[in-house]
Amino acid sequence: MATPLYDERPTLALVPPPAETPVFKDAPADRKKWTESARAVADTTNKVARVVLLPHTVRGYRQLGRRWIDRFHDDYPQMIASTNRAIREADGDVMQEARLKERRAELRAEYKRHRLNYTGKTAGVAGAVAGGVTFGAATGSLWLDLLAGLGAWGIGAFHGRDRKQPDTDLPQNPAAPRDAAQIRGESDLVTALVKAGVITEAQRDETHVVGIIQPAGPGWTATIELPRGMKASAATSRAEELASSMRVKKSQIEMRADTSEDGHEGQVVLWVASEANPYGDKKVPSPLLTADRLDFWQYGVPLGIDARGARHALELVWCSILLGGLPDYGKSFLARLVAAAAALDPHMTVHVATGKAGPDWVGTKQFAHSYVAGNTPGKILAFLDLLNGLIADMQQIGERLEQLSEENPERCPEGKLTPELAKEWKRGLTLLIVDELQELLDAAAMMKIKTDDDPESKDRGRNGKEVLVETMARFVRVSRYVGGMGLFITQRPDATSVPTLLREVCRKRACFRVKGASSSRMVLGDDAVAAGAAPHMLLDAQKGVVVLDQGGEEGHVTLKTDFMTIPEFREICMRGRQLRKEAGTLTGFAAEYGTAEQAAPSNKVLLADCIAALREAGVDRARTVRLLELLLARRPVAYEGLTESALQTRLREAEAGGTRKLGPIDGMTNPNGYTLEQLTEALDK
Numbered sequence: 255m256a257t258p259l260y261d262e263r264p265t266l267a268l269v270p271p272p273a274e275t276p277v278f279k280d281a282p283a284d285r286k287k288w289t290e291s292a293r294a295v296a297d298t299t300n301k302v303a304r305v306v307l308l309p310h311t312v313r314g315y316r317q318l319g320r321r322w323i324d325r326f327h328d329d330y331p332q333m334i335a336s337t338n339r340a341i342r343e344a345d346g347d348v349m350q351e352a353r354l355k356e357r358r359a360e361l362r363a364e365y366k367r368h369r370l371n372y373t374g375k376t377a378g379v380a381g382a383v384a385g386g387v388t389f390g391a392a393t394g395s396l397w398l399d400l401l402a403g404l405g406a407w408g409i410g411a412f413h414g415r416d417r418k419q420p421d422t423d424l425p426q427n428p429a430a431p432r433d434a435a436q437i438r439g440e441s442d443l444v445t446a447l448v449k450a451g452v453i454t455e456a457q458r459d460e461t462h463v464v465g466i467i468q469p470a471g472p473g474w475t476a477t478i479e480l481p482r483g484m485k486a487s488a489a490t491s492r493a494e495e496l497a498s499s500m501r502v503k504k505s506q507i508e509m510r511a512d513t514s515e516d517g518h519e520g521q522v523v524l525w526v527a528s529e530a531n532p533y534g535d536k537k538v539p540s541p542l543l544t545a546d547r548l549d550f551w552q553y554g555v556p557l558g559i560d561a562r563g564a565r566h567a568l569e570l571v572w573c574s575i576l577l578g579g580l581p582d583y584g585k586s587f588l589a590r591l592v593a594a595a596a597a598l599d600p601h602m603t604v605h606v607a608t609g610k611a612g613p614d615w616v617g618t619k620q621f622a623h624s625y626v627a628g629n630t631p632g633k634i635l636a637f638l639d640l641l642n643g644l645i646a647d648m649q650q651i652g653e654r655l656e657q658l659s660e661e662n663p664e665r666c667p668e669g670k671l672t673p674e675l676a677k678e679w680k681r682g683l684t685l686l687i688v689d690e691l692q693e694l695l696d697a698a699a700m701m702k703i704k705t706d707d708d709p710e711s712k713d714r715g716r717n718g719k720e721v722l723v724e725t726m727a728r729f730v731r732v733s734r735y736v737g738g739m740g741l742f743i744t745q746r747p748d749a750t751s752v753p754t755l756l757r758e759v760c761r762k763r764a765c766f767r768v769k770g771a772s773s774s775r776m777v778l779g780d781d782a783v784a785a786g787a788a789p790h791m792l793l794d795a796q797k798g799v800v801v802l803d804q805g806g807e808e809g810h811v812t813l814k815t816d817f818m819t820i821p822e823f824r825e826i827c828m829r830g831r832q833l834r835k836e837a838g839t840l841t842g843f844a845a846e847y848g849t850a851e852q853a854a855p856s857n858k859v860l861l862a863d864c865i866a867a868l869r870e871a872g873v874d875r876a877r878t879v880r881l882l883e884l885l886l887a888r889r890p891v892a893y894e895g896l897t898e899s900a901l902q903t904r905l906r907e908a909e910a911g912g913t914r915k916l917g918p919i920d921g922m923t924n925p926n927g928y929t930l931e932q933l934t935e936a937l938d939k
Contacts, residue, residue, distance in 0.1 A: 326372050334362060444458055447478070450500075453489075460481035463478055464477040464521065470525060472561065475524065477512055480520045480522065486512065489509065490509045490785055493791070505793045507527075508524070508786070525561075535795070540818045542556060542598065546598075550596060550599040554595070557588070560814075570739050575762040577777075578766070579777070580767055582797070589689065591815065592687070592741055593827075594818060596830075598830055599682070600834045601676070601677075603682060603683070603685070603841075604618065604621060605624040606687045607640060607688050609689065612627075613820055619843065619847050634694065634722070635703075637722075638703065644738070654679070655669065686729065687741045690743070690744075695753075698718035703716055727759045730756075730760060752777060763779065764777075764801065765777040765801050766792070766800050767792040768789050768790050771788075782803040799812065799814050800812070831903060860904055861908050867881065870888070873930075874929060875930065876916075876928060877927035881927065910933055910936035914927070
């Protein structure tokens with residue numbers, strides 16, 4: 255019998271037998287129910303794994319690492335690389351290379367300090383965490399270990415979580431076309447310049463932003479270096495086209511040549527407002543309303559604020575100014591600011607001439623040395639006499655300066671009238687205000703005026719307009735260095751109302767909204783408009799906004815002028831009258847104005863009459879017009895011919911002060927007037 259080669263033993267199973275397959279009594283319904291339960295358990299397990307397990311934590315620490323590296327470098331390598339590129343592109347410009355190398359050294363030093371500070375902060379935080387973990391491990395506390403582990407897991411999971419995009423009404427489409435008009439950086443800005451025709455496509459690589467595009471007030475600003483050979487004026491003249499390219503209102507664009515120390519002829523400064531009207535609709539009260547007095551030599555005229563909120567003053571000493579624009583846009587308000595500032599300097603002599611009678615300049619009668627209103631032939635001749643008298647007066651001061659420069663030249667080193675000399679000679683600054691210039695010139699154009707050139711001639715004379723323009727220009731020229739200045743205001747900025755001869759001698763010019771670039775040039779001149787001054791780009795809603803060409807390297811500025819009503823202006827004028835009375839400088843027209851009314855009862859008698867009139871009427875307050883009515887009813891002979899403004903002047907001189915807010919009275923919310931208490935206190939002084 256043969257022996258078997260191996261014993262017959264059970265076969266060893268390397269794989270465990272499969273689990274019992276569940277028996278479904280009611281297949282296939284039970285099978286389907288079991289399958290759905292298994293799938294739900296698997297989905298739940300996957301969700302838990304996605305939320306709780308490692309991927310979120312790993313992703314979170316990876317993002318924290320990237321963030322740490324970004325903050326460690328803080329864009330310094332990029333800025334240094336950009337500076338190196340600029341140095342290479344300086345193309346032999348030694349001054350530019352020196353500035354850039356100095357800037358690179360500063361960036362490297364800042365980068366080194368930043369890395370040291372950031373590394374120190376990181377080491378401090380890491381040391382604190384390591385100390386806490388070490389303490390937990392050393393004490394063997396299971397809870398501390400668990401808390402440390404959970405904390406480490408939680409930080410990573412929080413920073414690695416899926417961040418959902420915020421819901422918006424519009425679908426988020428990353429493939430949507432980019433808005434080419436929106437400025438996101440230097441490339442977009444250069445593209446806008448190309449679209450506007452400021453530069454060509456071939457000049458793109460030669461055009462650069464100096465520094466960075468940065469916020470500035472309610473908008474942003476950028477300094478642009480144009481291609482070589484291109485002047486700044488060529489770019490600023492296309493500001494309106496640039497506004498169209500950028501899809502903004504033309505009034506949002508301010509573009510001017512860069513006149514800073516680092517600027518040059520091929521560099522412009524662009525400012526773009528974030529709103530169509532960055533000046534807003536709010537009226538800003540003039541600080542002159544609360545000023546007791548003002549030194550015109552030192553402070554000039556507080557004028558207004560620009561779109562970025564910076565306050566500006568008008569320095570008018572040594573120059574004259576031409577003011578133009580369409581009616582009802584703020585010329586009178588700016589002119590009143592100049593007159594109000596002059597009123598508050600008691601040593602300043604003011605002369606007023608207006609081609610149209612009205613309430614605008616009535617207040618200046620309180621302190622003006624000369625006052626002419628109207629455009630009749632007699633008024634035109636009176637204005638011409640005023641000009642000739644001023645010219646003679648200015649020349650007299652010039653002669654005294656000439657003599658002084660020979661005898662004691664160090665007292666007038668610049669050949670100009672100084673504040674010290676003006677005080678010694680009792681001769682302050684002189685201001686000539688000429689309003690409604692177009693009315694004066696139109697009326698003069700219909701006249702013939704004989705001149706001193708040939709007084710015996712049988713000829714009827716020269717055209718009055720020519721004579722008037724030449725005489726005004728002559729006043730500006732001879733008065734410049736002897737403390738004289740002129741303010742010329744016109745409502746119709748065209749070739750007939752703004753003669754070139756007069757405009758060119760006015761160093762400073764200001765223009766409110768006009769209809770076109772040609773009108774802007776009529777007032778501001780070709781150079782200012784070419785440099786970016788654009789009152790024709792102002793909106794209809796921007797009343798009170800003026801473009802001021804300052805006549806020097808500072809260029810032009812656009813401002814929202816301060817606000818002052820006619821009653822407020824009259825209050826300042828009366829304050830100016832009182833200041834001149836106290837200083838002994840009230841002369842000419844103002845000294846004689848209201849003499850008849852003031853010759854009536856004395857100040858004490860006037861106060862007593864006012865108090866009695868209020869008590870008889872059974873009231874403790876009254877508006878000026880009502881108080882005047884009560885006085886006339888009480889003593890008609892004594893107060894006959896007294897006007898409201900004269901009454902206010904008399905009460906101020908009687909130390910009753912100005913008008914006050916009365917609250918609701920006579921159907922008005924809060925008008926000005928006088929109170930019984932106010933008048934009684936003045937009488938008791």
